Amino acid sequence: MPPRLPPLPALRDFIHLYNLRAKKILSQNFLMDMNLTRKIVRAAGVREGDWVCEVGPGPGGITRGILEAGAERVDVIEIDQRFIPALQHLSEAAEGRLNIHRADVLKLCIAEVWRQQDFACSSSHWIDETLPPAHVIGNLPFNIASPLIIKYLREMSNRVGPWSFGRVPLTLTFQLEVARRLCSPIDNEARSRISIMAQMYSDPKLVFVIPGSCFVPPPKVDVGVVKFVPRTVPAASSPFEVVEKLVRQVFHYRQKHVIKGLKTLYPEDMAEERAHEILREVRVSPSTTSIRLGVEEFAAMAAVYERQCNEVPGLFLYDYTKKKMTLSDLVSLPNSIPSPYPFKNAARIPSEGVRLNEFSM
Numbered sequence: 001m002p003p004r005l006p007p008l009p010a011l012r013d014f015i016h017l018y019n020l021r022a023k024k025i026l027s028q029n030f031l032m033d034m035n036l037t038r039k040i041v042r043a044a045g046v047r048e049g050d051w052v053c054e055v056g057p058g059p060g061g062i063t064r065g066i067l068e069a070g071a072e073r074v075d076v077i078e079i080d081q082r083f084i085p086a087l088q089h090l091s092e093a094a095e096g097r098l099n100i101h102r103a104d105v106l107k108l109c110i111a112e113v114w115r116q117q118d119f120a121c122s123s124s125h126w127i128d129e130t131l132p133p134a135h136v137i138g139n140l141p142f143n144i145a146s147p148l149i150i151k152y153l154r155e156m157s158n159r160v161g162p163w164s165f166g167r168v169p170l171t172l173t174f175q176l177e178v179a180r181r182l183c184s185p186i187d188n189e190a191r192s193r194i195s196i197m198a199q200m201y202s203d204p205k206l207v208f209v210i211p212g213s214c215f216v217p218p219p220k221v222d223v224g225v226v227k228f229v230p231r232t233v234p235a236a237s238s239p240f241e242v243v244e245k246l247v248r249q250v251f252h253y254r255q256k257h258v259i260k261g262l263k264t265l266y267p268e269d270m271a272e273e274r275a276h277e278i279l280r281e282v283r284v285s286p287s288t289t290s291i292r293l294g295v296e297e298f299a300a301m302a303a304v305y306e307r308q309c310n311e312v313p314g315l316f317l318y319d320y321t322k323k324k325m326t327l328s329d330l331v332s333l334p335n336s337i338p339s340p341y342p343f344k345n346a347a348r349i350p351s352e353g354v355r356l357n358e359f360s361m
């Protein structure tokens with residue numbers, strides 16, 4: 001039986017007790033329905049004895065659900081001081097299982113917190129199909145969730161932060177349109193840069209939708225709960241920054257032929273030749289569009305682009321919006337050649353010339 005929480009005031013009464021009004025300017029929308037907060041916790045897969053980091057707990061609706069599920073240790077990261085007394089109340093009721101960190105989630109390193117507590121994680125291997133008994137969960141403001149997911153995907157790719165403990169699942173809320181983009185399959189209107197980045201390193205699933213009307217105050221849009229399970233083997237064998245740059249430029253002209261976006265990776269005098277080199281090697285038609293490419297094809301294109309960045313020093317830093325900075329200016333700057341991806345051997349290196357849709361979603 002999961003450890004029980006002693007009776008607590010209902011969430012609504014709790015909010016009145018601590019005079020916690022949502023600040024609209026900070027996009028604070030609370031989930032007050034415990035059926036929904038428990039549903040998020042179930043979808044995340046929290047089990048008795050697990051370790052959980054919750055980002056942006058606010059008054060603690062999801063936190064209660066996590067504690068009720070029997071988590072052994074819960075670390076919450078909350079930026080707004082106003083919520084701390086209410087969370088302390090919850091922490092006392094949880095008898096040592098709940099630890100509060102008043103910090104910015106974009107800055108605090110969860111792994112440090114877990115490491116300080118000697119989090120022993122036996123199934124932390126990346127190839128292990130079993131997931132580690134740890135989770136990152138959060139219902140954050142939309143303007144924080146978007147930069148945070150990029151930070152987390154970068155950490156996942158480099159196996160740092162929470163992912164130094166293995167394939168820790170991540171469950172976050174997004175405005176529904178973004179949630180659909182993250183999980184979009186190939187050849188779908190919602191397919192975008194973020195779909196490729198998310199699917200390159202994880203298997204994102206839109207687990208359920210929460211109508212905006214269920215939040216207090218209600219946002220104008222519905223909300224999607226997305227669970228990201230890190231892939232045992234990343235699709236890309238190139239560093240995150242190389243993949244990100246290539247994907248960004250290819251999606252720059254979403255409706256146009258893929259060759260147009262690719263050319264923006266190079267100074268004019270080499271664009272034609274080098275962009276076609278990529279497409280020739282991965283056997284992708286120059287006249288296809290970005291939304292019709294699979295994750296594996298992006299991974300293969302990134303591998304060729306990475307090789308080109310090694311052959312042409314400075315190319316990696318080239319930015320077509322700052323044409324005045326030539327390759328000879330860029331070559332002396334730090335990181336003018338990308339560092340190799342540390343887990344290259346773990347990545348599934350796509351064989352040349354095959355149209356690889358194995359991982360296309």
Ligand SMILES: C[S@@+](CC[C@H](N)C(=O)[O-])C[C@H]1O[C@@H](n2cnc3c(N)ncnc32)[C@H](O)[C@@H]1O
Binds near residue numbers: 055106138139
């Ligand atoms: C949308 S509210 C949701 C609160 C609660 N999770 C719920 O579902 O009712 C987002 C919460 O994240 C907190 N927050 C916003 N930005 C943050 C950041 N950078 N670091 C940590 N917490 C943050 C807000 O103060 C707020 O409590």
